[in-house]
Structure formats: C-alpha cells, structure tokens
Amino acid sequence: MKDYCNQTPKVRQAFSSKLSLPYTMTRRDFLAVTGSAVMASSLWPLGQAWGADSDIAPAGNIGELNATGAGGIDLYLERRNLLIGGRSGRAIAINGSIPGPVIRMTEGKEALIRVHNLLPESTSIHWHGILLPFTMDGVPGISFPGISSGETFTYRFPVRQNGTYWYHSHTGLQEQLGHYGQLVVAPAGPDPVAYDVAHSIVLSDWTFEDPQRVLWKLKTMEGYYNFQRPTLANIQDQMQATGMTLKEVVDKRLAWDRMRMDPTDIADITGATYSYLINGQTAQENPVFTARPGQRVRLRFANASTMTFYDIRIPGLPMTVVQADGQNIQPVETDELRIAVAETYDVVVTIPDTQSSDWAYTLFAETMDRSGYARATIAPRPGMAAAVPGLRRRPMLTMADMGMMMDKDMDMKHNGHMGTKNKKDDMDMQHHMPDHGGKRRKLPTQNLPNRIRHGSAEHGPASITMARTAYRRLDYPGAGLGNDGWRVLTYSQLRALERPYGRRAPTREFDLHLTGNMHKYIWGFDGKKWSESCMIRFQYKERLRINMINDTMMSHPIHLHGMWMDLYAGGSLDDNPRKHTVIVQPAELLTVDIFADAPGQWAFHCHLLYHMEAGMFRTVAVVKDLKGGPIHAKV
Amino acid sequence: MPRYKHCLFAMAIAVIMQAGLGFAQEKKEMPVTSDRPGHQESAREHHGSLPFDIQTPPLPEGMSLDDVLDHAANPPPDYFPTTIHDDRVYVFTLFEKLEYRIADDDDTPDHMGWEAQGWVGRDFNKFWWKHEGEAVFDGSDKGETETDLLYSRLVTPFWNFQMGVQYANEWNTDDYEDRWSGVIGFQGLAPYKFELDNALYVSEDGDVTFACEAEYDLRITQRIVLQPLAELHVAAQDISERDMGAGITDVNLDLRLRYEIKREFAPYIGIRYRFLVGETADIAEEAGADTTHVYFMAGIRFAF
Numbered sequence: 041m042k043d044y045c046n047q048t049p050k051v052r053q054a055f056s057s058k059l060s061l062p063y064t065m066t067r068r069d070f071l072a073v074t075g076s077a078v079m080a081s082s083l084w085p086l087g088q089a090w091g092a093d094s095d096i097a098p099a100g101n102i103g104e105l106n107a108t109g110a111g112g113i114d115l116y117l118e119r120r121n122l123l124i125g126g127r128s129g130r131a132i133a134i135n136g137s138i139p140g141p142v143i144r145m146t147e148g149k150e151a152l153i154r155v156h157n158l159l160p161e162s163t164s165i166h167w168h169g170i171l172l173p174f175t176m177d178g179v180p181g182i183s184f185p186g187i188s189s190g191e192t193f194t195y196r197f198p199v200r201q202n203g204t205y206w207y208h209s210h211t212g213l214q215e216q217l218g219h220y221g222q223l224v225v226a227p228a229g230p231d232p233v234a235y236d237v238a239h240s241i242v243l244s245d246w247t248f249e250d251p252q253r254v255l256w257k258l259k260t261m262e263g264y265y266n267f268q269r270p271t272l273a274n275i276q277d278q279m280q281a282t283g284m285t286l287k288e289v290v291d292k293r294l295a296w297d298r299m300r301m302d303p304t305d306i307a308d309i310t311g312a313t314y315s316y317l318i319n320g321q322t323a324q325e326n327p328v329f330t331a332r333p334g335q336r337v338r339l340r341f342a343n344a345s346t347m348t349f350y351d352i353r354i355p356g357l358p359m360t361v362v363q364a365d366g367q368n369i370q371p372v373e374t375d376e377l378r379i380a381v382a383e384t385y386d387v388v389v390t391i392p393d394t395q396s397s398d399w400a401y402t403l404f405a406e407t408m409d410r411s412g413y414a415r416a417t418i419a420p421r422p423g424m425a426a427a428v429p430g431l432r433r434r435p436m437l438t439m440a441d442m443g444m445m446m447d448k449d450m451d452m453k454h455n456g457h458m459g460t461k462n463k464k465d466d467m468d469m470q471h472h473m474p475d476h477g478g479k480r481r482k483l484p485t486q487n488l489p490n491r492i493r494h495g496s497a498e499h500g501p502a503s504i505t506m507a508r509t510a511y512r513r514l515d516y517p518g519a520g521l522g523n524d525g526w527r528v529l530t531y532s533q534l535r536a537l538e539r540p541y542g543r544r545a546p547t548r549e550f551d552l553h554l555t556g557n558m559h560k561y562i563w564g565f566d567g568k569k570w571s572e573s574c575m576i577r578f579q580y581k582e583r584l585r586i587n588m589i590n591d592t593m594m595s596h597p598i599h600l601h602g603m604w605m606d607l608y609a610g611g612s613l614d615d616n617p618r619k620h621t622v623i624v625q626p627a628e629l630l631t632v633d634i635f636a637d638a639p640g641q642w643a644f645h646c647h648l649l650y651h652m653e654a655g656m657f658r659t660v661a662v663v664k665d666l667k668g669g670p671i672h673a674k675v
Numbered sequence: 676m677p678r679y680k681h682c683l684f685a686m687a688i689a690v691i692m693q694a695g696l697g698f699a700q701e702k703k704e705m706p707v708t709s710d711r712p713g714h715q716e717s718a719r720e721h722h723g724s725l726p727f728d729i730q731t732p733p734l735p736e737g738m739s740l741d742d743v744l745d746h747a748a749n750p751p752p753d754y755f756p757t758t759i760h761d762d763r764v765y766v767f768t769l770f771e772k773l774e775y776r777i778a779d780d781d782d783t784p785d786h787m788g789w790e791a792q793g794w795v796g797r798d799f800n801k802f803w804w805k806h807e808g809e810a811v812f813d814g815s816d817k818g819e820t821e822t823d824l825l826y827s828r829l830v831t832p833f834w835n836f837q838m839g840v841q842y843a844n845e846w847n848t849d850d851y852e853d854r855w856s857g858v859i860g861f862q863g864l865a866p867y868k869f870e871l872d873n874a875l876y877v878s879e880d881g882d883v884t885f886a887c888e889a890e891y892d893l894r895i896t897q898r899i900v901l902q903p904l905a906e907l908h909v910a911a912q913d914i915s916e917r918d919m920g921a922g923i924t925d926v927n928l929d930l931r932l933r934y935e936i937k938r939e940f941a942p943y944i945g946i947r948y949r950f951l952v953g954e955t956a957d958i959a960e961e962a963g964a965d966t967t968h969v970y971f972m973a974g975i976r977f978a979f
Contacts, residue, residue, distance in 0.1 A: 173736070174743070174747075175735040175738075180756050181755045181758030182755075182758055186756055256765060257938075259765050260765065260767040261938055261978065264938050267897045269894055269897060270894070271896050272894065294867070297866075297868045299866070300865075300866060489705070492707070501830060501832050502798070509705075550712045550713055550714045551711045551713060553708070559833060560829065560832070564761075571757075574715065577714070638733060639734070640743050640746065641747050653759060653760060661747045662747055663747045671749065674750075674758075675753055675757075
C-alpha cells in the first residue's frame with residue numbers, strides 16, 4: 041500500500057518557505073517582556089504573582105481576552121503546579137490557569153493571537169470548530185510544524201462565524217494536562233438567542249498520572265480503569281436492577297464472555313484516576329454561576345475532556361437548547377443532554393421569580409459510566425449550594441449495541457419518525473444531472489437506508505467487528521439515558537435555525553468504518569491506524585457524503601477540521617444541523633454531508649484523545665481533482 | 676472431496692441463510708457494506724467537479740488557491756513532525772507468579788516458583804519472552820528453569836502467533852543439564868475469556884513435546900479475583916533422560932485468589948494439585964517417587 045500511496049512531493053520546497061514562522065523569540069526575551077505584556081492584556085483577574093512556583097495557585101482562575109480587539113492577544117503556555125481539587129498537579133497552564141482564558145472574538149473581524157511556548161517541548165493550539173486557512177488550524181504535521189519550545193507563533197485569521205467553541209493543544213497528549221479553553225464568537229448582527237446573562241462552562245477530566253503512563257496502561261492491561269465490571273458480588277444487584285432471574289443474568293454474562301467483551305466497558309478511563317472538573321474545579325469545590333430571579337441565563341457548555349462524555353441536567357430547571365457546536369438550532373426544551381468529548385452546547389434556563397434569596401440549583405454533570413461527576417451551582421451569590429443528586433447505576437451495553445435490534449422496533453421507529461411524506465422529494469433526487477465527467481447522480485437526502493449489513497470483511501487484527509448490522513440511532517439518547525421519566529436530548533431533535541449556506545444533495549458518497557481492537561487498544565478507520573493510512577481525498581467544491589458505520593462497542597465523537605459536517609438527523613436537507621463533532625454510537629449508521637469548500641489538508645479523527653493517539657485519525661486532503669493517486673498520510 | 680460437493684454445500688448454506696434472513700429483513704433490501712465504496716474506491720469512480728460558486732475560501736496569506744490545492748495533493752513536507760504516534764514501541768513485564776510453595780508431604784522440599792512473561796514491540800509485531808522456574812533454597816541446591824524467546828505477531832484480534840527458541844536447564848548439587856528447543860505456538864484469548872497458551876517444542880535431540888496452559892479470571896469483587904489454571908504437558912515419544920513417557924505426562928491444576936491492591940500489584944494465596952500421568956507416572960513409581968503432589972502457595976503478581 042505504501043507504494044500505492046507514495047507520490048513525488050512536487051511543491052515541498054515552494055511551500056516550505058511559506059510556512060516559516062513569523063518571528064521567533066528566545067526564552068530570555070520572553071521573561072523580559074512577559075510581565076508587562078501579561079498585565080497589559082489584563083488577563084489576571086486577581087493579579088497573582090506569575091512564575092512564583094512556591095505558592096501554588098488553584099486551577100480555574102480563568103481570565104478573558106478579546107482576540108479581535110486592537111493589538112490582538114498573547115497566550116503564554118507553561119508547565120505549572122496548580123491545585124486541582126486541593127492537590128498539587130503538574131499542569132500545562134495557559135496564562136497561568138487551567139482552563140485557559142475565555143477567548144472572545146467578533147464575527148467579521150480578524151483574530152490575532154500570539155502563542156508563546158514556554159514549555160520545554162513543542163506545542164500547538166487548534167481552534168476547534170473554526171473555519172480558517174489550513175495553516176492556522178494548529179495541527180502539527182498537517183497544518184504546520186508545531187510551535188517549538190521557546191518560540192512564538194502568530195495565529196491570524198478572519199472570523200467568519202459565531203457561536204460557542206473551544207480551543208486546545210493538538211500535540212501528543214497535552215490536552216490531558218489542561219491545555220484547553222473556551223472560545224466565544226459574538227455574532228456580527230443581532231443574536232437570535234435572547235438572554236440576560238451568560239456563563240462559560242468548560243467541562244474536563246484531570247489525572248495526576250502521566251498521560252503517557254495512562255496510555256501504556258490502556259495498551260497493556262485491558263479494563264485497567266474499570267472498577268464497575270460484572271462480578272460475583274454484583275449479580276444480586278444486577279438482578280434487582282434489571283428484574284432478571286439468576287439464570288438470565290448468568291446466561292447474559294456468559295454470552296458476553298463468549299464474545300470476549302465486557303458490557304460495562306462504557307469508558308476507557310474512569311473516576312478511578314480522573315477528577316472531573318467544571319472550569320478547573322472539582323464537585324467539592326463547587327463553582328457557582330450567579331444569576332437573579334427572572335433572568336434568562338445562557339450556559340455555554342464546552343466539553344474539553346479527553347475521554348469523558350457528560351450527562352448534564354439541572355434538577356428543577358428545564359433547559360432550552362439553542363445552539364449545538366456553535367450553530368444556532370431551533371430551540372428545544374429538554375431536561376438532560378449528553379455532551380460528547382469536543383461538542384459544545386448552549387442552553388438557556390430561566391430562573392423562576394421568587395422573593396427569596398436562598399434559592400439555588402445544582403448543575404449536575406454525571407459521567408457516562410457513572411464513575412463520577414462534575415458539579416456547579418446556579419445561585420444568587422457565591423458559596424451557595426443545593427442538593428446534589430446521587431449517581432445513577434452504571435449502564436451496561438445491550439444487544440442493540442451489537443446491532444441486534446429487533447426488527448419490530450426498527451419498523452416502529454421507521455414509521456414513527458421518518459414517515460413517507462417526502463416520497464416526492466425522494467423521487468426528485470433520482471434525477472440524473474449532467475456533469476463534466478459524465479452523468480452524475482444526486483444522492484437522496486431523505487429516507488436514507490435505515491440500516492446496513494456488514495459484509496464479510498473483518499478489517500484484520502486491528503478490528504473486532506461486533507455489530508453485524510448497523511442502523512440509525514438518531515432517536516436513541518445513548519447508554520444509560522432515557523429511563524428516568526424526564527426528557528433527554530437526541531440528535532433527531534437538532535434542526536438548524538436557518539438554512540445554512542451551500543446546502544444541496546451530495547454527488548459522491550463512501551462508507552467509513554469506525555474500527556478498533558479494544559483488547560489490544562488499537563483504534564482506527566477501516567481497520568487501519570493513521571500511520572498505515574492514505575489520506576481521505578475530498579474534491580474541492582464537491583458535496584460529499586460519508587456514511588460512518590461504527591463496528592465497535594464504544595461511542596466515538598468524530599471531528600472534522602476546517603469544514604462542517606451536515607448531520608443527517610432524519611429531517612430535510614434544509615434543516616439538518618451543522619456539526620464539527622458527531623457522536624457515532626455503537627452499531628450506528630450515521631450519515632454526514634460535507635461541503636468541501638476548504639482547500640488544504642485537515643485532520644479528521646475520533647476526539648477521544650487516547651483513541652486518536654492509538655490511530656483513530658485520518659488526514660483529509662481537499663484537492664483539485666481525484667485523478668492523482670492516493671497520498672500517504674505519513675512522510 | 677470433489678469440488679461440486681463444496682458448491683452444493685455452499686449453496687445449501689446460502690439457501691438456509693437466505694431463508695433465515697428473509698424473516699429478519701424488511702421488505703426493502705438492506706444494503707451490505709461489502710457492495711459499497713470506501714473512500715479510495717469512491718474517489719476512483721468520481722470525475723469532474725461541480726460547477727457552482729462558493730464564498731471566498733479561507734486561504735493562507737501569500738498562497739493562491741492553486742498553491743494550496745497543489746500542496747494538498749502531496750504528502751506532508753519532510754520537516755513536519757509526525758502527527759499521531761500510533762506506532763510506538765511499548766514494553767510490558769508481567770510476573771504472574773512469584774510464590775513460595777509448601778508441599779503437604781514431608782518428602783518434597785518447599786521451594787520458590789515463578790512464572791513471568793513480557794514483551795517489547797509495537798501493536799502487531801513483538802519480541803515476547805517467557806520465563807518460569809523453581810528452585811529449592813534450603814538444603815540441597817536444586818532447580819529448573821525454562822526460558823522462551825519468541826517473535827510474536829498479532830494475527831487475529833485475540834491471537835498471537837509465536838515462534839522462537841527455548842532454553843531449559845535443570846540442576847542439582849552435582850549435576851547440570853540443559854537443552855535448546857525450537858518453539859511454535861499460539862497465545863491469546865479464547866471465547867468465554869479463557870487465556871490460552873499453546874506451544875509445540877522440538878528439542879535439539881528431536882524430541883517433540885506440547886504444552887498447554889489455560890487460565891480464567893473469575894471476579895468475585897472489583898479487586899478480588901479467583902483464578903483457576905490448568906496446565907498440561909504431552910510428549911510425542913518416550914524421553915528417558917527426562918523421565919517422560921509418550922502421551923500426557925503431567926498436569927497441574929491451580930487455584931489462586933488474589934487481591935488487586937492495584938491492577939499491577941496483587942498478593943495472592945493458592946493451592947496446586949499436580950499429578951503425573953500414564954507412562955510418566957509409571958516411571959516415577961518405579962523410581963519410588965510420588966506421582967501426585969499438593970502444594971500451598973503464597974506470592975505476589977505484579978506488572979510493570
């Protein structure tokens with residue numbers, strides 16, 4: 041395959057000169073200027089002494105910077121001891137804190153960000169979900185060479201969108217050490233979302249272990265962090281929780297054992313090592329977001345975790361979801377939402393009118409595997425708290441997660457949600473359309489196949505293909521959700537607020553299998569790791585469809601850089617939501633359409649950090665045409 | 676079997692499967708992934724571009740659209756770092772058993788026993804070593820070890836194919852013997868989560884033996900694990916200098932109960948029932964030795 045992929049690098053020389061760094065500084069230069077620069081950009085809310093390692097500051101001291109304001113902003117990356125949950129941890133701090141400052145931008149202006157690398161190693165910042173020139177995308181090895189130790193890299197790009205996003209390192213496992221923050225882009229025009237006060241909420245996971253050590257454990261000892269496995273001691277518990285008899289429980293467990301699978305393998309890394317954080321603070325530290333009765337409070341959630349899906353709810357307050365991945369959606373009221381790693385959601389909650397000053401609401405963010413939670417409080421003043429719910433029972437994977445769904449259920453779902461009202465549109469899609477290269481058929485945009493059978497190909501030793509059938513799960517809220525008597529957001533409820541630009545039926549499609557060997561911790565697409573892969577080529581300006589088929593038993597948040605993925609959410613072409621990150625659940629067939637309007641090379645990967653580092657990653661090349669041969673991803 | 680019989684057999688299977696699937700399927704035909712294009716096939720079939728205008732694409736400063744598209748059609752420049760380190764070398768060492776064995780009879784001396792394995796390598800290809808042995812420390816100096824040095828390749832998701840050499844030695848106060856063997860084996864996880872290690876040995880004298888070890892982790896709580904283990908040896912021929920007769924030679928049945936203080940550090944206690952079988956047992960009996968032994972063990976299991 042290697043030969044197949046290799047091509048003569050024609051423009052390397054021409055290009056390399058264009059990628060030289062704008063300017064460099066020595067470390068000594070830095071130390072001379074940082075003090076004043078930092079204070080000048082007013083990013084220390086409490087004006088703390090910087091660089092003084094002796095007195096350890098707590099994490100979560102987040103500042104705010106305006107990157108489209110005059111003069112731009114400076115970000116300083118350094119290794120620093122911070123108190124996380126009261127314990128000292130060696131973090132990568134951005135301007136002295138984890139998370140880094142909330143970076144604000146205004147749509148239509150130019151962002152200017154100087155990143156100063158005070159780390160002893162190379163680093164990078166990726167602006168997650170932002171459309172920009174590929175050289176500004178911040179992926180070492182794809183967009184640029186990275187930012188070497190002691191260097192400064194200047195990011196400069198026009199801001200062409202608005203909404204809530206985030207940023208993070210794209211170098212190695214640095215993200216695990218706190219190298220992330222929220223990014224909020226104000227709309228150029230009026231905001232369709234009405235609110236009185238807004239709060240930035242960065243969810244993350246923290247470990248005091250060395251991330252490389254964590255990866256080594258995952259690679260060498262399966263289930264290392266799972267302390268909720270099936271045991272003899274919890275048979276009784278499982279019988280009570282599920283209403284099954286002893287024989288049924290034993291049979292079920294034997295069925296999983298026969299497949300060499302663990303139904304409790306919901307999260308690779310758990311509360312056994314993680315502290316779960318909201319804005320750098322643990323549940324015990326209880327960060328408080330203030331509001332007044334009657335106010336509409338906009339909560340901007342970004343999940344900056346490396347491995348943790350959170351289930352968010354505010355007992356007593358329904359949430360109106362107004363934005364998903366920075367894109368306005370038709371408002372949906374719900375009681376709970378699952379936010380995957382790298383997704384962002386904006387919700388608005390209205391504080392009920394009251395004369396009392398003693399009200400408080402708990403913002404409860406439970407991890408998907410129920411091994412822990414992050415928590416904050418919405419209240420009129422700091423120091424307040426409300427009752428904290430207990431953790432629910434950890435979910436177990438079901439036969440449906442292996443693609444063994446009853447046909448009865450399938451038909452009901454089909455009739456109930458897809459309907460047949462769009463038969464005519466569907467017919468229209470069958471029309472042929474002439475093109476340069478011959479007849480091209482526009483692909484249907486509604487009533488897509490509900491399921492797909494896996495062929496006999498097994499994708500080799502790097503893949504344990506569990507699901508023999510993959511099917512649409514847009515209505516399925518996910519493992520462990522939907523049985524509590526309250527509403528849970530699903531992808532089928534996401535509808536774009538306005539018809540986004542460039543919507544049309546795609547003319548090309550391909551299948552992409554999400555594959556992995558959880559036993560050996562090898563992850564990839566179509567059974568190949570990144571280092572073994574060729575780039576996925578998009579043709580510039582084409583409308584392209586990718587059918588993602590999850591062969592594994594885990595949910596993967598799949599992220600495309602540089603371009604939107606228009607999620608087929610069961611609705612019409614006009615209102616499918618735009619996403620930068622989509623959850624593909626076990627045994628799910630999930631379809632996205634992409635408008636390939638961003639020339640260059642981009643990253644496309646599972647945003648679970650350790651899956652990514654284990655190979656679940658592709659380079660996407662948006663090229664002029666597809667006549668040339670495949671391009672190998674690795675030099 | 677003649678070819679047509681294969682065909683008939685395959686057709687029969689196909690008919691049965693079709694019938695079965697017929698029930699399971701909707702009226703609409705379900706697509707099958709094997710008939711559909713992956714990204715490379717899809718790119719090959721696609722020609723021409725769509726003639727519609729789009730908003731000004733975001734281009735890097737100083738680069739034209741053609742510059743960018745040309746760049747995109749090539750592998751990354753040499754001076755770019757590797758984006759994803761998904762092909763690293765990892766090192767793993769597991770001391771499964773490091774234990775003191777106390778025999779329930781007075782004739783057999785108490786001794787140390789150990790069994791370890793480890794590997795160095797990437798996801799698919801590894802250097803894999805295994806080492807086990809036992810030694811008596813009080814009284815007579817006596818012991819034996821076996822060391823396997825193997826190339827290991829992950830051939831299916833759960834199975835490694837292994838090939839290499841074994842060095843085995845045995846010593847007594849006034850005697851030392853050793854031998855080299857060639858090894859070929861399969862090690863992996865069988866359905867129902869049995870860890871299996873099967874290996875075939877051909878010694879330098881041409882003696883063929885086979886070893887099979889199966890173990891299972893029965894979790895009592897999240898940290899307490901009961902591990903039954905069965906180990907069986909077979910000789911393909913009589914090997915008089917090793918006191919072995921053709922057929923099954925000896926069997927170990929172990930039960931260990933460990934407490935995982937950490938996943939990689941667990942003290943345990945255990946019991947072993949060991950017996951010689953067939954001709955090997957006869958040879959031992961003739962020499963006046965016991966053919967069955969019971970041991971009580973205490974030790975630690977650790978990994979790094």
